[in-house]
Amino acid sequence: xxxxxxxxxxxxxxxxxxxxxxxxxxxxxxxxxxxxxxxxxxxxxxxxxxxxxxxxxxxxxxxxxxxxxxxxxxxxxxxxxxxxxxxxxxxxxxxxxxxxxxxxxxxxxxxxxxxxxxxxxxxxxxxxxxxxxxxxxxxxxxxxxxxxxxxxxxxxxxxxxxxxxxxxxxxxxxxxxxxxxxxx
Numbered sequence: 001x002x003x004x005x006x007x008x009x010x011x012x013x014x015x016x017x018x019x020x021x022x023x024x025x026x027x028x029x030x031x032x033x034x035x036x037x038x039x040x041x042x043x044x045x046x047x048x049x050x051x052x053x054x055x056x057x058x059x060x061x062x063x064x065x066x067x068x069x070x071x072x073x074x075x076x077x078x079x080x081x082x083x084x085x086x087x088x089x090x091x092x093x094x095x096x097x098x099x100x101x102x103x104x105x106x107x108x109x110x111x112x113x114x115x116x117x118x119x120x121x122x123x124x125x126x127x128x129x130x131x132x133x134x135x136x137x138x139x140x141x142x143x144x145x146x147x148x149x150x151x152x153x154x155x156x157x158x159x160x161x162x163x164x165x166x167x168x169x170x171x172x173x174x175x176x177x178x179x180x181x182x183x184x
Contacts, residue, residue, distance in 0.1 A: 003160055005160050007019045009060075009106055012092050022060075025056045026157060026179060030061055031096070031152055032063050032151060033064060034081045038151040038168045042085070051176075052183060055183045059091070060090070062096045064095065064096055065095060066099060113161075114162050116142065116146065119167050120169060130149065130167075152165065153170070153175060154166075155179065163182070
């Protein structure tokens with residue numbers, strides 16, 4: 001089976017990028033959307049990026065329009081929104097699908113490595129809402145590794161191992177702690 005570093009992705013300008021270019025770095029790979037209730041997470045993501053990028057950390061941002069059509073617009077429009085509203089400076093890639101037959105191979109790989117373990121987080125109201133909301137659309141949602149919504153995050157260590165999956169309800173403070181633990 002191919003590893004993550006054997007995969008290629010497309011940046012927002014349409015250029016092929018080998019994930020092996022990120023070998024030796026800690027990665028947080030995120031499917032994002034500009035019109036989602038979780039979109040303000042861009043602020044915490046940028047803060048984490050600024051804090052850790054000099055230590056060998058990268059956030060790879062993949063806009064996805066599969067969940068409620070919440071990432072409309074071109075790559076340039078999405079990028080402009082993210083930079084103007086949240087000062088996002090981490091790499092942003094071409095809009096992708098993360099589930100189904102058209103799923104980007106990177107996200108198929110990430111889901112194989114870290115399946116869905118449930119929504120969690122300290123905001124119990126949001127956790128309950130997401131469980132109910134997703135269950136209405138997909139009653140068997142807990143039985144699949146599919147990504148359930150925007151801002152699902154995968155943490156990859158310096159050796160290319162997918163070590164954690166964070167659902168959009170997961171506390172960003174804990175994501176930060178886990179990133180810092182991998183950076184040493």
